Amino acid sequence: MNKVITIGREFGSGGRELGRRIAEALQIDYYDKEILAEIAKHTSMSEEYVQQIMDGKHPQLFPITIGQTFMLTADYHIQQMQSIYGAQSDIIRDLANRSSCVIVGRCANYILRDMNPRRLFVYADIESRVKRCIERNKSAEDLTEKEIRKHILRIDKDRARFYSDYTGQAWGDRLNYDYCINTTNVVIKDIAPIIAQLVNS
């Protein structure tokens, strides 16, 4: 049986770095944005559009005019959501069946629940997340701390909505995870090898 580790994470908490380092420590595959590209390929939608849907946004495709047109737009949107949900589930299950791996985000803890993955949720206080965003992203230098904070909270709200729409569960509810890890003031490379050992036990 493959060993599968799923990582839910608050934006800016370093969850992706932790996932990558766990995959390195265990010498297993690591999937993050690759899943997005696969979904785009399967559904013939653009990566950007898929990303918007998976970020919990509801992009408006057509101008809303009157009743009939609105209904068509809403139906079309729901169909596309369902295509993305279906592709996401197929791809993640396929990856988990193919080899031992770490999968970041994309409701993988829920999709793979019958495969008994080790499920991590990574979080941190808002100050620490703002700091991490500034450190890792030079483009964030143009934003004020207040703007970065607002951006972080909005992304988390969107993620929570997507997760909840897709799974019917509350995002970040500890019962849906095996270990919740607070990365406030933590150097991720210091804890990654021990977390790898923990999820591999």
Add this chain to the structure above:
Amino acid sequence: MNKVITIGREFGSGGRELGRRIAEALQIDYYDKEILAEIAKHTSMSEEYVQQIMDGKHPQLFPITIGQTFMLTADYHIQQMQSIYGAQSDIIRDLANRSSCVIVGRCANYILRDMNPRRLFVYADIESRVKRCIERNKSAEDLTEKEIRKHILRIDKDRARFYSDYTGQAWGDRLNYDYCINTTNVVIKDIAPIIAQLVNS
């Protein structure tokens, strides 16, 4: 600087066993019910009474009759709560200053917040907690599963109230902990050495 590990835990989650095993692995002191006895000694109250207060219960000392008597009773009760809160804080700070240790419950994560302890919260789904209660406590055999479940949920509700009254924080809120550990279907002795390594890093 002493290494201090605090453990908050849902009833029946095996948090005490995990704490004891971490203390053994790190060869440091372990405090749980000893704190209760110390508080009783400091306040000249009975251990049973202190336990009731710390379990979030509000024992009724005198029959409530009319206004004045009720006020006296309430004042007396508040005074006793304050004595216990004060003694709890003094004793826990004293223990943490004396040697490296694991402290279970008693809001230690909050009391010692300026000492930067490693703060664990241990939890599990209700079925797993009922099972653990039955396995570890032969006297629970006389109770039905439904009764045990009710007992567990009541104790957690009382703990949450005591924690919240004392700290002003929500009990089990992940931001107040470094690691939250789900012990559903977990053999605690298997993970304890790795958790010990993690909190010692």
